[in-house]
Amino acid sequence: MQKASEQQWLVTGANGNLGRRFVVATLSSTQDRIRAVVRSARAAKQLTAIELTAEQRGRLDVRVLDYTDQEALLGAAQGCSRALHLVGILKATKSAPYAQAHEASAEVMAKVCDHSSIEHLTYLSILGSTASSPNACLASKGRAEDILLSAATLVCVLRVPMVLGEGDYASRALLARGAQARSLAFRPQSLEQPIYAGDVIQAVTQAALLKHAGALDLAGAESLSRKDLLQRVAACMGKTTVVMGLPIALGYALASCMQALLANPPLTSAMLGVLDHDDAIDPAPALQALQMQALCSVDTTINKLLAANLDA
Ligand SMILES: NC(=O)c1ccc[n+]([C@@H]2O[C@H](COP(=O)([O-])OP(=O)(O)OC[C@H]3O[C@@H](n4cnc5c(N)ncnc54)[C@H](OP(=O)(O)O)[C@@H]3O)[C@@H](O)[C@H]2O)c1
Numbered sequence: 001m002q003k004a005s006e007q008q009w010l011v012t013g014a015n016g017n018l019g020r021r022f023v024v025a026t027l028s029s030t031q032d033r034i035r036a037v038v039r040s041a042r043a044a045k046q047l048t049a050i051e052l053t054a055e056q057r058g059r060l061d062v063r064v065l066d067y068t069d070q071e072a073l074l075g076a077a078q079g080c081s082r083a084l085h086l087v088g089i090l091k092a093t094k095s096a097p098y099a100q101a102h103e104a105s106a107e108v109m110a111k112v113c114d115h116s117s118i119e120h121l122t123y124l125s126i127l128g129s130t131a132s133s134p135n136a137c138l139a140s141k142g143r144a145e146d147i148l149l150s151a152a153t154l155v156c157v158l159r160v161p162m163v164l165g166e167g168d169y170a171s172r173a174l175l176a177r178g179a180q181a182r183s184l185a186f187r188p189q190s191l192e193q194p195i196y197a198g199d200v201i202q203a204v205t206q207a208a209l210l211k212h213a214g215a216l217d218l219a220g221a222e223s224l225s226r227k228d229l230l231q232r233v234a235a236c237m238g239k240t241t242v243v244m245g246l247p248i249a250l251g252y253a254l255a256s257c258m259q260a261l262l263a264n265p266p267l268t269s270a271m272l273g274v275l276d277h278d279d280a281i282d283p284a285p286a287l288q289a290l291q292m293q294a295l296c297s298v299d300t301t302i303n304k305l306l307a308a309n310l311d312a
Helices: 017-029 041-048 070-077 098-114 136-149 169-178 197-209 226-236 248-261 269-275 284-289 298-311
Strands: 008-012 033-038 060-064 082-085 120-126 154-160 182-186 214-217 242-246
Touching (some): 008 070, 017 041, 033 070, 070 098, 082 098, 098 120, 098 136, 120 197, 136 154, 136 269, 154 197, 169 226, 182 226, 182 248, 226 242, 242 248
Parallel strands (some): 008 082, 033 060, 120 154, 154 214, 182 242
């Protein structure tokens, strides 16, 4: 029988980078159970491929459903006390607009929380998100935040910038660029404040434990320019790299052309705007609210990524 301190989580978008990381961290460090919700058999396979012990696997229940199917999501939420909503996109396409991924899924999630045993929900959003943002992605995330924060259930919105975790796509790309003798970057003085994925998972756990309600901006320990970040990566590898700047206007022109010509462009204006957002906040208030100690430094984070690359 489940002990009082053991929790049952409902996690949507559970097959993504942070979802898989949350699943591993939670099943290995607690006796909690996870109902992991995904939207396809392919996504479910990503979860079954995670290395877990038989006992841990027994505490993972994977469900495939449409995030806008309220009845199905309500069924999956039965018996859960905590929820984590990880559904989100950086790049919208004609067939997958921001409103569908963010606002529509948030509407359903808010209703499901209010009509189920869920006592607390955490939503991962993007630093800079607000409904009034001129950027389509940040505005959509901001509207999804507002929808969730208006639920009767206690909701914590965690706005984070670039997340770096062992083996994820963004981290591999960053390491690859840092390893080059020369690289090009749009607006290299743009400010980054990357946060270690393990710190994000800890923040989610603390938010649920403390039943924190409200929005928190949480970013890494240091804000530095994109150029400095690439040079820090190179230095951690014992190398040097020269970063040459490209005007951001060129990036937007390129993105506009791709959007006009391609159904699924590799770059969009909204995506570029999020990546180009200047991230420079004081993480202390969020750390205090979540009763967390200091975050991983940039160098510690890079060294963790490098160590994982060597192991792979
Ligand atoms: N990673 C970061 O650097 C970062 C930074 C700030 C905020 N966040 C936020 O944190 C959350 C999780 O991030 P992550 O890195 O784990 O993302 P991820 O790996 O891209 O996973 C995103 C999840 O959303 C689902 N999804 C994508 N498009 C969808 C759509 N149109 N409709 C419904 N579901 C859709 C994906 O399902 P499929 O696999 O089936 O497509 C996947 O389960 C996201 O909401 C993101 O905005 C992440």
